[in-house]
Amino acid sequence: MTEKKFKIVLIGPPYSGKTSIAQCYINQKFEYTIPTTSAAYFTKQLKINETTYTFNLWDTAGQEKFRSVASMYYRNANVFIIVVDPHDVQSYSQIDDWFSLINKYCDFGAYQCILAINKMDIEISNSTYDLFKDKAQQKKCQLIMCSAKANKGIEELFYEALQIAVNHDAKNASLHSPNVQYIDKEIQLKKDKQCC
Numbered sequence: 041m042t043e044k045k046f047k048i049v050l051i052g053p054p055y056s057g058k059t060s061i062a063q064c065y066i067n068q069k070f071e072y073t074i075p076t077t078s079a080a081y082f083t084k085q086l087k088i089n090e091t092t093y094t095f096n097l098w099d100t101a102g103q104e105k106f107r108s109v110a111s112m113y114y115r116n117a118n119v120f121i122i123v124v125d126p127h128d129v130q131s132y133s134q135i136d137d138w139f140s141l142i143n144k145y146c147d148f149g150a151y152q153c154i155l156a157i158n159k160m161d162i163e164i165s166n167s168t169y170d171l172f173k174d175k176a177q178q179k180k181c182q183l184i185m186c187s188a189k190a191n192k193g194i195e196e197l198f199y200e201a202l203q204i205a206v207n208h209d210a211k212n213a214s215l216h217s218p219n220v221q222y223i224d225k226e227i228q229l230k231k232d233k234q235c236c
C-alpha cells in the first residue's frame with residue numbers, strides 16, 4: 041500500500057461558498073456558515089486500488105481584510121480551487137487577481153488550478169457560462185460546475201483535483217528521475233545496430 045499526500049487550497053471571493061463546499065465534501069452536509077477569518081483545515085483519505093490518497097484541505101478567507109493571513113496557507117499547494125459565485129458580478133472580474141495572488145506566493149508550474157462555479161442550483165444564462173468557460177480556457181485550467189447546497193458536482197470537483205494532482209506529481213517525478221535506463225537502452229540499440 042502506498043500513500044500520497046496532496047495539499048488542496050480553496051480560494052476565491054467572500055461569500056462564494058468555499059466553506060460550504062468543504063463542509064459538503066467532508067461532512068456531506070450543507071450547514072450554516074460564518075465568514076472565514078483566516079483558514080480552516082480539513083483532511084480526507086481516499087483509497088483507490090493500492091494507494092491511499094490524503095487530502096490536506098485548506099479553506100481560506102475571501103474577505104480582503106483577512107487575505108494576507110489567508111495567503112500564508114498557499115505555500116506548497118498542489119491544487120488551488122478558485123471558487124466563484126456566478127451570480128455575483130464582481131466574482132468574474134476578480135478572477136485574474138486570484139491568479140496573481142497565487143503567483144505571488146507559489147512558484148509557477150508548481151501547482152495546478154481549477155475554476156469552480158458554485159451555486160449552480162440557481163440558474164445562470166448561457167452568456168454568463170461562456171464568460172467563465174473562456175476565462176478557464178485562457179488560464180488553462182479545468183472548469184467545474186457545482187452546488188454545495190444541492191450537493192451536486194462536489195465529489196467530481198475533488199476527484200478532478202486528485203486526478204490533476206496525481207498527473208502533475210507523476211510528470212514531476214519523471215522529470216526529476218535520472219534517465220539512466222533510457223540512455224542505457226539507447227546505447228544498447230546503437231550497439232545492436234553496429235553488430236548487424
Ligand SMILES: Nc1nc2c(ncn2[C@@H]2O[C@H](COP(=O)(O)OP(=O)(O)OP(=O)(O)O)[C@@H](O)[C@H]2O)c(=O)[nH]1
Pocket residue numbers: 052053054055056057058059060061071072073074075076077100101102103158159160161162186187188189190
Ligand atoms: N444557493 C446556494 N447558496 C450557497 C451555496 N454554497 C454556499 N451558499 C451560501 O453562500 C453563503 C456564503 O457561503 P460560505 O461557504 O460561507 O462562503 P465562503 O466563500 O466560505 O465565504 P468567506 O469565508 O467569507 O470567504 C452562505 O449563505 C451559504 O449558505 C450553493 O451551492 N448554493
Ligand SMILES: [Mg+2]
Pocket residue numbers: 058059060073074075076099100101102
Ligand atoms: Mg468561508
